[in-house]
Amino acid sequence: MEKYDIVIIGAGPVGLTLSMCLARWGYKIKHIDNRPEPTPTGRADGIQPRSLDLLRNMGLKRKIMAYEPAKVYEVAFWDPSANGIHRTGTWASCPKFIDARYPFTTLLHQGLIERVFIEDIEKHGVQIQRPWTIAGFKNDGEDPIYPVEVSLAHVDGSAKETMRTKYLFSGEGARSFVREQLGVKIHHKDPIAYVWGVMDGVVRTDFPDIKMKCTIHSDAGSIMVIPRENNMVRLYIQIASSTDKDWHPRRTATAEEVQATAKRILKPYYIEWDRVEWYSVYPIGQGIAERYTLDERVFMGGDCCHTHSPKAGQGMNTAFLDAVNLAWKIHHVESGFAARHILTSYESERKLIAENLLDFDARYAKLFSTRLPSAGEVGSANAQAVATAAQQHEPEENEFVKTFKASCEFTSGYGVAYNPNLFNWSPFHPAQSPLFLRHQHGTLLRTGRILTPATVTRVVDANIVHLEQEVPLNGSFRIYIFAGKPTVTQRALADFCTHLTAPRSFFSTYSYPAAEQEKVSYHELHNPHSAFFTLCTVFSAPRSSISINSMLPPVLARYRDHVYADDVWDQRVQDAKAAAHAKMGLDEAHGGIVVVRPDGYVSCVVKLVEGKGTVEALNGYFGAFVQKRVGGEIASL
Amino acid sequence: MEKYDIVIIGAGPVGLTLSMCLARWGYKIKHIDNRPEPTPTGRADGIQPRSLDLLRNMGLKRKIMAYEPAKVYEVAFWDPSANGIHRTGTWASCPKFIDARYPFTTLLHQGLIERVFIEDIEKHGVQIQRPWTIAGFKNDGEDPIYPVEVSLAHVDGSAKETMRTKYLFSGEGARSFVREQLGVKIHHKDPIAYVWGVMDGVVRTDFPDIKMKCTIHSDAGSIMVIPRENNMVRLYIQIASSTDKDWHPRRTATAEEVQATAKRILKPYYIEWDRVEWYSVYPIGQGIAERYTLDERVFMGGDCCHTHSPKAGQGMNTAFLDAVNLAWKIHHVESGFAARHILTSYESERKLIAENLLDFDARYAKLFSTRLPSAGEVGSANAQAVATAAQQHEPEENEFVKTFKASCEFTSGYGVAYNPNLFNWSPFHPAQSPLFLRHQHGTLLRTGRILTPATVTRVVDANIVHLEQEVPLNGSFRIYIFAGKPTVTQRALADFCTHLTAPRSFFSTYSYPAAEQEKVSYHELHNPHSAFFTLCTVFSAPRSSISINSMLPPVLARYRDHVYADDVWDQRVQDAKAAAHAKMGLDEAHGGIVVVRPDGYVSCVVKLVEGKGTVEALNGYFGAFVQKRVGGEIASL
Incomplete structure (x- = not known):
């Protein structure tokens, strides 16, 4: 067999x-x-900002973009008015307070x-x-x-x-x-259900936001507009809801009926179809296994x-x-x-x-079915949020602003936060060391959250690169050694490498055996020592001052394409001398170690200190879930 | 036949x-x-920053980048020292004072x-x-x-x-x-000639700048290193020069000889070849037809x-x-x-x-064969240049800084400047009007030079876009109407459109005849009226305040995908409220008209005023080279 x-x-x-x-x-x-x-044809087509990061990490983003998908940067809200519908406001699909490389949704079938x-x-x-x-x-x-x-x-x-x-x-x-x-x-969260019609096609219209994502409420019904590749537009039209008097989940409607409804909803604007590529009707329930x-x-x-x-x-x-x-x-x-x-x-x-997601989905639906925010409210939400991000303290926020912020983070994909467990360190993790840093206590990173993006200079070729994308989706833990100022951390870095390569460390334990090690290609960039780790070193120093061979212990120097200078200015931390260190909330002189899971979420953050403490903390972290015993006293906990 | x-x-x-x-x-x-x-295999492979703009404008950049070419951001200089060679400095391949979208050279065979x-x-x-x-x-x-x-x-x-x-x-x-x-x-500029060897291959080396562009001078000879796609490197090695005692233009060398020379030059570093993909020897003369x-x-x-x-x-x-x-x-x-x-x-x-190019080539060669700048000189050259660009007045510069600046602009492709002629307006152009704006007199643009890049928001879909790339290489003149503040220019914009569409204007004269006009697709974005013009309108206003149908006269509203909000902050003009207007040096309230040739070079810049003057100036400009007579008194000059 x-x-x-x-x-x-x-x-x-x-x-x-x-x-x-x-x-x-x-x-x-x-x-x-x-x-x-x-x-x-048809079906799901929205790639959220965080997913685009992921696709890029898989090396597939360029191929997706070659199809010239539509990009949604803003959402427009339309409400009933005396003579049909009118726009009540717009807001960013992925507002500035979210630190996203690609602050838009990508639409492609x-x-x-x-x-x-x-x-x-x-x-x-x-x-x-x-x-x-x-x-x-x-x-x-x-x-x-x-x-x-x-x-x-x-x-x-x-x-x-x-x-x-x-x-x-x-x-x-x-x-x-x-x-x-x-x-x-399947556990159904809610007895509420809807029947939706969805139609992809090429239209002619004087509706000004046809190339934007829109939610339109009118006295004739509701529509969601989503632009698509190839000059197409998708319309979602609610055909029935369980709150209707004559509700039936098998309710349906023809394409022509849906088009007629769309025409009524969009008044005073006209809409005509050049062609319909796909049309479908389906009941939607909220369920979870x-x-x-x-x-x-x-x-x-x-x-x-x-x-x-x-x-x-x-x-x-x-x-x-x-x-x-x-x-x-x-x-x-x-x-x-x-x-x-x-x-x-x-x-x-x-x-x-x-x-x-289901909770959000329910809230999202409710948000749409109740009063819509005015443009002014949205504007100040954005401004407040940016101020928050910049100043790191929380201003007062009204209920709408809170829901708005929470929603944007969620819909962009950056709101995904895994709870503490063996992979996502917390004070309740088996590994205990005073060197673990927590959010707002020595780092701005949060375990179980995506690594903050940062732009740095790759030392070996002076290319300006996106640090969070430098290790491809290779299944390895990514260990970022933020090495601070070389003069300050020289000893700590040397000690880190000594203990990293010591016999029972997590790194040595899971390095290739000597015989295999010899077969590793000179040109191997990401996994010269182990399939489970890729090591990146980021100095808080200008690129031209960094010499890989003389400043890095051999184990780190071997990752010659993963040595970076934190010397690129960033608008989000304008006064920082080392923007990547600053964005991670790490000391610009002393740095720190950031371990990131193979899927891009932060595992743990550890102080970079002289002696064996830093590696011991990491031995403890990895020791909690690896097959072999690693490290000394900490791993035996 | x-x-x-x-x-x-x-x-x-x-x-x-x-x-x-x-x-x-x-x-x-x-x-x-x-x-x-x-x-x-082999041959030319450097795509300069300006050429990458052009390839993108042709819609080919993504396909080029899919091959994962090498990118050169910096050039490193190596000189003889007591124990072989040492690095004397590096500088940016396309320094910050050049406003380039892609400040690097792309290497692909x-x-x-x-x-x-x-x-x-x-x-x-x-x-x-x-x-x-x-x-x-x-x-x-x-x-x-x-x-x-x-x-x-x-x-x-x-x-x-x-x-x-x-x-x-x-x-x-x-x-x-x-x-x-x-x-x-062929006119030979200079009796000097060289014989070069060129070798593409995959190497192993501890030479730290093998992934950078390098010029290396040693007592054993000179090499230029250029990184390539697929982990390859190109070495240019000068085999002979007419200044040699035994100079002969048919001089040659085997691949092994060149490799042996490279090994001697690179000492104290080692270099070994995994494979050689291409090797060639050729004499170089400077000639022009x-x-x-x-x-x-x-x-x-x-x-x-x-x-x-x-x-x-x-x-x-x-x-x-x-x-x-x-x-x-x-x-x-x-x-x-x-x-x-x-x-x-x-x-x-x-x-x-x-x-x-030939003059530059000669200077470039000379620059390399004389004393190399120290890292300090290069650093201050960069800093001065940025200051210059920011402050718009010229600080004192030494000979080296001048040569350096001129060279970088030239090698990046942004130094290409066409002289005044019928296409590149100057005070000697047949079209005479006080409304034409000159460099430093109402605009920062220079005719015959590439249009300055600017990032704006496309109104119709809120996408953040690169204005200079919005019109593809469609053979049309690009007419950018920088429309300033809508409240200020409302009348001027209406007058502009009235005269633009008047019977004998350059635009009406070269619009499609009525019968053809009817056949133009509703979905035509770039050439709804004429194959020779694409019209773009840029308002100095936030996107959400712009309504295409109510704020633009019909002729401009028809280019609905070419209406932009100048509301994106730009690091180069940090205090500007309308960065694109500011970068063009146009008044942020009153705007101006920028005509760009189909190949991206600025044709002329005209004040946007009430009345018929603006269109008359353009009638004069186009009247100077079109086949039919256009406009009134000005075109009859």
């Missing part, structure tokens, strides 16, 4: 992302989808995004088998290495395959065979686990993050680094996010 | 660029090249760049016929529309074609059959007209600009807009640039 590392069911965003990561990291994958072709993933997956030797479906599975443990047996079948029943696998993943979407077989219930896995062998993710309204454009983005979260954890367990129990954190981390 | 608009000989950068422009604009092209394949062009040309229906060569031509005028007869032949002589054409273009490179047949002499055309029917461009050292990486960039300059002029003549005599300006404009 054929054996696989993982069998993936479904080639939507979540399945493709998981497949892509694991294919790149060398796993043997069986990937099927029950559709004969990738999504031809799901099929094109899928194609970019599929190309990459195929380049790594995995073919998606279509149209095939899952016929059955059981985790019978008969083979301890490949405990799950899976049966797949051609959709027409003409062929069948049975195999064993380490993992099975369902990215089947809302109707999941796997979820059903497992008996996992009670479990994402029962046994840490059969997993689920994406729409299979959470359904909600498409209004905030979160579905695909949540799917990307579900997949990346699971991918690196499976990788770390299967490659002998992390203990198997870490796989439970997939559900605990991602289910929390899905719950936040 | 088959008839063509143009026959293009040679598919290097100059021929491809010309072919691409004219193919996009709908011309019938015969394009041949005597090589069986595009450049497989010519074959990949050619491939990007060829794909685009093929998409527009032109196939490059290979390996074919030119066998003969004559401008016999027997057909007044297609005055030139051309004979082409397969390189093996197995096939032959004869055709008639409106134009013949030689982009054959240094050895040009066409140039020889025309009897056009006396004429670029004799009859404005048979033209030459690129290396066919100018040869020089490859050190400054200018060859391909000059070729791009030769081609674009010729392309839009041919287009304007053949489409009935401009008078035929404008074609003489191709030679006058481009030959001047080639002469500047």
Whole structure:
């Protein structure tokens, strides 16, 4: 019987992302989808700012952008007025108080995004088998290495395959065979439900905001407008809501009816269609799966686990993050680094996010159905928020401003915050050391949150680069050594490297054995010592003053393409001499160590001190979840 | 006999660029090249900052960047020292005083760049016929529309074609059959000549600047280091110079000899080759063709007209600009807009640039062969230059700083400055009006220079965009109406549009006839009225305050995707309320009209005033070179 590392069911965003990561990291994958072709038109299409960061980290952003997607920078609100509708205000889709590289939402139809993933997956030797479906599975443990047996079948029943696998993943979407077989219930947050019509097409109109994202309320009904690639526009039109007198979840409407409704809503403006590319009607309920896995062998993710309204454009983005979260954890367990129990954190981390999403979705809907803010209020919200970010203390805020801020952070993807656990250090983490720094106490970073972006100069070629993007999505922890001023930290840096490379350190324990070490290419940039760590050093000094060979201990000098000068001015910290240090909230002279998870979230922040304390703290941090015992007394806690 | 608009000989950068422009604009092209394949390895590979702007304007930048070229931000200087070589300083490749979107040189091998062009040309229906060569031509005028007869032949002589054409273009490179047949002499600027070796490959070295551009002088000889895509490096090694005692222009050296020399030069550092991708030896002379055309029917461009050292990486960039300059002029003549005599300006404009290039090349060589600046001098040069740009008055500068500044502007491509002529307005232009603004007198723009970049908000979709890139390379003049404050300019803007659309204006005269006008698509963004003009309006006001339909006269409102808010802060004009207006040096309240040539160079700047004066000035400007009489008294001058 054929054996696989993982069998993936479904080639939507979540399945493709998981497949892509694991294919790149060398796993043997069986990937099927029950559709004969990738999504031809329509469906999800919003890539949030944070997701664009992630796509760039995967090296796929340029290919996405080559399709010339629409970009949404602002949202406009329209309300009923005496003669039809009028604009009541606009606000930024990703306001300035969010430190985003790409402060806009990217709109491109799901099929094109899928194609970019599929190309990459195929380049790594995995073919998606279509149209095939899952016929059955059981985790019978008969083979301890490949405990799950899976049966797949051609959709027409003409062929069948049975195999064993380490993992099975369902990215089947809302109707999941796997979820059903497992008996996992969907918990409906709320009895409220809606029926929506969605229409993609090319229009002619004098409605001035047709290229903006708009929410339009009129006496004739409500519409959401979302611009698209190729001069298209998407209209979401609410066809029915459970608050209607004649509510029925199977209510429907024809394209012509929806167009007629749109014409009435948009008055006094006209709208005509040159063509309609896609039209669909679907009921929306808010649901969340009670479990994402029962046994840490059969997993689920994406729409299979959470359904909600498409209004905030979160579905695909949540799917990307579900997949990346699971991918690196499976990788770390299967490659002998992390203990198997870490796989439970997939559900605990991602289910929390899905719950936040559903809560947000409900609030978002309510925000839209109640009074809309005036332009003045929005303006001051923005201004206050920027002031907050700059001054680091909280001004008074009204309820609307708070909801607005919280929403923008959430919809941009930067609001994703994982709770403390073994990966996201907190004072309750097994690793205890006074050297761990907390938010507002020695650092501005928050564990479980995305690393703050920072622009620096790469020493080796003087390129101006985005530090948070310098390590590609390679499955490694990213250890940023903010080395402060070279004259100040010289000793601390030397001590750090001495203890980092000492026999029982987390780093030495998980470095390649000597024989493999010799086979590492001279040209290896990211993983010369270990598949689990990439080390970056950032000096608070001008590039021209930095000499890699003379200022860095050999272990750090080996990452010659990951040595940076923190010498690029940043508008957000205008007075800082070392903007990256300042943005992380680290001392510009003394620096500090920032450990970032393979998916970009901050693991822990540790003071850089002379002696062994810094590495001991890290031994403690990694010791909490790796398979082998590392470090000395701290790891034995 | 088959008839063509143009026959293009040679598919290097100059021929491809010309072919691409004219193919996009709908011309019938015969394009041949005597090589069986595009450049497989090596050759020119430096794309200067200004050329990257141009490639982006052609919509090709993303495809170039997809190959992940190397980027050069800084140049390092190395000199002999007691124990081998040591670094004496570095400076920016494109320093801050140059307002460049992409302040770096992009390195990618010519074959990949050619491939990007060829794909685009093929998409527009032109196939490059290979390996074919030119066998003969004559401008016999027997057909007044297609005055030139051309004979082409397969390189093996197995096939032959004869055709008639409106134009013949030689982009054959240094050895040009066409140039020889025309009897056009190459003028050698200088008896000095060099023999260079050039080697592309992957190396291992502890030389710290191997990923930088370096000029290295040692007692064992000189090298220039240039990083490349795919982890490669190019080394230029001077094998012989006419100042050598045993100088011979046919001197040569093997790859092994060059590698041995490189090893000696780089001491105390080591260097080893993993592989050599390309190696070549060639003598370099400085030459310039006396004429670029004799009859404005048979033209030459690129290396066919100018040869020089490859050190400054200018060859391909000059070729791009030769081609674009010729392309839009041919287009304007053949489409009935401009008078035929404008074609003489191709030679006058481009030959001047080639002469500047050769002068620069000579100075550059001299600069390298004399004392090198210390790091301190370079630092203060940079600081002074920034101060100059910011304060707009000239501090004292020493000879080195001057040469340095002039060189950087030149090598970045931003130093290209066309002299006054019919296209580049000056007080000696036939069009006379007190409303024309001159550099430092009402504007900071200089005619014949590239338009200053500026970031603005596009009103229709709130996207933050680069104004100078908003009109693609569509062959049209770009008319930027900097409309100042709406309340101040309301009347002036209305008057401008009234006179713009009046019967004999340059705009009305060259608008589509009514019958064609009706066929223009609702979705046409750039040329709804005329193939020769794209109109952009920039208000000194926040985006949310701008209503296209109510604030713009219909003619400007029709360019709905070309209306902008000048509301984006710019570090270079920190106190400006309207940064784009400020960077152009236009009054932030009253604005002004900026006319830009189809190739991006400033044509003229005119005050925006109430009444007919503004349009009359433009009638005068265009009246000087269009085929039909336009405007009233001014055009009759």
